[in-house]
Amino acid sequence: xxxxxxxxxxxxxxxxxxxxxxxxxxxxxxxxxxxxxxxxxxxxxxxxxxxxxxxxxxxxxxxxxxxxxxxxxxxxxxxxxxxxxxxxxxxxxxxxxxxxxxxxxxxxxxxxxxxxxxxxxxxxxxxxxxxxxxxxxxxxxxxxxxxxxxxxxxxxxxxxxxxxxxxxxxxxxxxxxxxxxxxxxxxxxxxxxxxxxxxxxxxxxxxxxxxxxxxxxxxxxxxxxxxxxxxxxxxxxxxxxxxxxxxxxxxxxxxxxxxxxxxxxxxxxxxxxxxxxxxxxxxxxxxxxxxxxxxxxxxxxxxxxxxxxxxxxxxxxxxxxxxxxxxxxxxxxxxxxxxxxxxxxxxxxxxxxxxxxxxxxxxxxxxxxxxxxxxxxxxxxxxxxxxxxxxxxxxxxxxxxxxxxxxxxxxxxxxxxxxxxxxxxxxxxxxxxxxxxxxxxxxxxxxxxxxxxxxxxxxxxxxxxxx
Amino acid sequence: xxxxxxxxxxxxxxxxxxxxxxxxxxxxxxxxxxxxxxxxxxxxxxxxxxxxxxxxxxxxxxxxxxxxxxxxxxxxxxxxxxxxxxxxxxxxxxxxxxxxxxxxxxxxxxxxxxxxxxxxxxxxxxxxxxxxxxxxxxxxxxxxxxxxxxxxxxxxxxxxxxxxxxxxxxxxxxxxxxxxxxxxxxxxxxxxxxxxxxxxxxxxxxxxxxxxxxxxxxxxxxxxxxxxxxxxxxxxxxxxxxxxxxx
Numbered sequence: 001x002x003x004x005x006x007x008x009x010x011x012x013x014x015x016x017x018x019x020x021x022x023x024x025x026x027x028x029x030x031x032x033x034x035x036x037x038x039x040x041x042x043x044x045x046x047x048x049x050x051x052x053x054x055x056x057x058x059x060x061x062x063x064x065x066x067x068x069x070x071x072x073x074x075x076x077x078x079x080x081x082x083x084x085x086x087x088x089x090x091x092x093x094x095x096x097x098x099x100x101x102x103x104x105x106x107x108x109x110x111x112x113x114x115x116x117x118x119x120x121x122x123x124x125x126x127x128x129x130x131x132x133x134x135x136x137x138x139x140x141x142x143x144x145x146x147x148x149x150x151x152x153x154x155x156x157x158x159x160x161x162x163x164x165x166x167x168x169x170x171x172x173x174x175x176x177x178x179x180x181x182x183x184x185x186x187x188x189x190x191x192x193x194x195x196x197x198x199x200x201x202x203x204x205x206x207x208x209x210x211x212x213x214x215x216x217x218x219x220x221x222x223x224x225x226x227x228x229x230x231x232x233x234x235x236x237x238x239x240x241x242x243x244x245x246x247x248x249x250x251x252x253x254x255x256x257x258x259x260x261x262x263x264x265x266x267x268x269x270x271x272x273x274x275x276x277x278x279x280x281x282x283x284x285x286x287x288x289x290x291x292x293x294x295x296x297x298x299x300x301x302x303x304x305x306x307x308x309x310x311x312x313x314x315x316x317x318x319x320x321x322x323x324x325x326x327x328x329x330x331x332x333x334x335x336x337x338x339x340x341x342x343x344x345x346x347x348x349x350x351x352x353x354x355x356x357x358x359x360x361x362x363x364x365x366x367x368x369x370x371x372x373x374x375x376x377x378x379x380x381x382x383x384x385x386x387x388x389x390x391x392x393x394x395x396x397x398x399x400x401x402x403x404x405x406x407x408x409x410x411x412x413x414x415x416x417x418x419x420x421x422x423x424x425x426x427x428x429x430x431x432x433x434x435x436x437x438x439x440x441x442x443x444x445x446x447x448x449x450x451x452x453x454x455x456x457x458x459x460x461x462x463x464x465x466x467x
Numbered sequence: 468x469x470x471x472x473x474x475x476x477x478x479x480x481x482x483x484x485x486x487x488x489x490x491x492x493x494x495x496x497x498x499x500x501x502x503x504x505x506x507x508x509x510x511x512x513x514x515x516x517x518x519x520x521x522x523x524x525x526x527x528x529x530x531x532x533x534x535x536x537x538x539x540x541x542x543x544x545x546x547x548x549x550x551x552x553x554x555x556x557x558x559x560x561x562x563x564x565x566x567x568x569x570x571x572x573x574x575x576x577x578x579x580x581x582x583x584x585x586x587x588x589x590x591x592x593x594x595x596x597x598x599x600x601x602x603x604x605x606x607x608x609x610x611x612x613x614x615x616x617x618x619x620x621x622x623x624x625x626x627x628x629x630x631x632x633x634x635x636x637x638x639x640x641x642x643x644x645x646x647x648x649x650x651x652x653x654x655x656x657x658x659x660x661x662x663x664x665x666x667x668x669x670x671x672x673x674x675x676x677x678x679x680x681x682x683x684x685x686x687x688x689x690x691x692x693x694x695x696x697x698x699x700x701x702x703x704x705x706x707x708x709x710x711x712x713x714x
Contacts, residue, residue: 143487146487146488146621147604147605147619147621150602151487151532151533152532153532153533153534208482208486208491209486209489213483213484214538219534219538337489362710368605368606368619369488369619369621369665370619370666371488371489371492371619371664371665371666372488372489372665373489373666374489374490374491374492374495374665374666374669375486375489375491375492391710392706392710393706394699394702394703394705394706395666395670395703395706395707397699397702397703398669398670398699398700398702398703399492399666399669401699402492402495402496402499402669412699414702
């Protein structure tokens with residue numbers, strides 16, 4: 001043990017406690033930031049004491065997949081260490097480890113404890129060689145906060161380097177429907193298990209905002225016999241032998257159920273049956289399929305997966321229901337074109353137009369570049385009433401004008417704050433008997449909105465909801 | 468809103484390859500502002516294998532990643548150079564953004580040292596100083612004629628203008644062409660190149676109308692652009708100024 005470890009962990013714990021005391025947050029980031037800054041070996045050396053580590057990375061669905069994998073492990077009676085609040089940089093891992101570590105840096109019951117961790121795309125690339133996951137799950141690769149992550153091809157290249165350095169007996173779990181993911185996952189020296197969706201897409205060309213159109217290996221034309229959404233689907237290259245690989249776990253017969261759930265058939269090597277889940281949308285079906293393959297790869301029994309998944313609740317801010325007096329709020333995190341367009345499809349599957357509040361912030365965690373809203377097809381949004389808010393509310397209002405969402409732009413109320421926008425949206429429908437309000441929010445706007453709801457006593461803080 | 472006005476032929480170059488930062492928002496904006504004035508926009512989307520046959524009044528191209536830019540460079544220089552250059556010589560307009568702007572200059576030297584030929588519309592060249600040199604990323608405000616342009620930039624390459632090129636604008640906040648000489652973008656005839664990506668036109672309605680006006684000067688010189696009710700556009704413009712620390 002490095003001499004600095006007790007100092008680093010004590011400093012981290014103190015910082016976290018101060019953060020909670022001063023109500024600045026859950027202390028999830030700051031305690032880990034302090035510890036890993038003082039002691040860079042803390043995260044990898046702590047994780048190496050454990051039974052094994054499972055990592056989950058990808059652009060969309062990390063928090064949900066991680067939570068589902070944890071639920072499967074816990075249901076099988078296996079103790080889990082995780083970072084449930086979406087804090088997915090090294091500091092987030094350090095913060096998740098801190099409560100388990102004693103002053104000498106030892107983790108209680110370490111040989112029985114399994115780490116199931118979500119990792120930011122670049123954090124995975126940086127950390128995987130030192131934390132040496134036993135199972136590495138890759139969900140998808142979409143354009144997201146390009147000002148922070150850079151080009152999608154660069155992220156794929158970073159993943160490739162990390163995959164090349166994985167242990168040969170580690171298992172890679174990857175989305176068969178994403179050519180960008182398959183192109184890197186297939187090079188792993190050890191076992192690779194794929195999951196995918198056998199569902200009929202409406203199109204055979206990728207969406208306008210898709211990031212893959214040509215073969216990632218040879219730049220030849222990719223031929224899709226179906227596109228599920230974005231660039232996900234069933235494809236083959238017309239110039240080389242690159243094609244969608246065979247799946248170990250697949251989804252078929254998908255039935256959307258609006259915002260409150262969905263049902264489908266989930267076929268795995270040792271089970272085949274219909275499940276009805278509380279998570280909406282095909283994108284969540286991918287997440288749950290990934291969790292099941294990830295569990296199987298990690299040796300977690302999945303015999304009772306159906307029961308676990310059917311009772312599994314959405315993670316905070318991911319189609320989360322918040323009960324406010326007189327109004328039921330559905331809070332949906334949107335942070336990039338693919339996720340946002342999937343969410344708009346969900347709203348369209350609702351029987352009636354809904355009151356909708358859209359919140360756009362431009363913090364570092366949201367992406368300072370708000371251009372991406374022009375890749376979101378707000379043309380598909382048909383709200384009953386529309387309110388926009390957040391630090392870049394004016395950009396949203398302008399986007400709505402060009403999307404033709406409101407008859408005239410004067411019908412879109414612009415309120416830059418979060419609480420005032422929420423109040424206005426709730427007041428607008430206050431005469432209705434049963435009220436529903438849909439809130440689409442970028443990451444920091446979602447946290448801000450939850451903080452407003454927490455102060456008003458409508459919902460628990462996120463670090464408690466996630467625990 | 469009768470479509471009694473002229474037709475505007477827009478050639479949208481390689482939307483499948485060059486739409487990295489939602490540059491298609493510019494096309495959405497141009498189309499709407501034409502339709503609101505009774506102008507009929509006719510959009511031709513150019514795919515990678517396509518050869519442009521018919522003339523256009525306005526060319527639009529967005530930004531792309533290095534690999535896609537390579538393909539676009541091939542498509543432009545081997546299949547479509549004559550059509551585009553002769554239309555521009557006739558007075559057709561162009562909006563080339565980010566990677567598209569780089570391809571409309573003489574050449575782009577990528578981070579790995581490889582060189583992509585451009586069409587030479589602008590007397591300029593772009594050099595990527597290498598993957599380890601920080602990119603030019605952030606909000607931009609610049610002086611353009613007697614007004615301002617706002618936007619966001621995110622580019623590794625540094626563009627240097629030659630003696631025959633005029634800059635589009637002067638940088639007040641941000642990096643612009645190369646983070647050295649205070650220039651942003653380039654102008655050659657009715658062609659405009661800029662690093663302001665994504666949704667540059669919606670929140671710069673004066674630039675959008677300038678482009679429509681110069682494109683129409685080519686096809687329907689007698690047609691006058693009516694002003695539009697642009698309060699939402701200017702509100703977003705002011706919000707971008709505020710974010711960049713300017714009023």
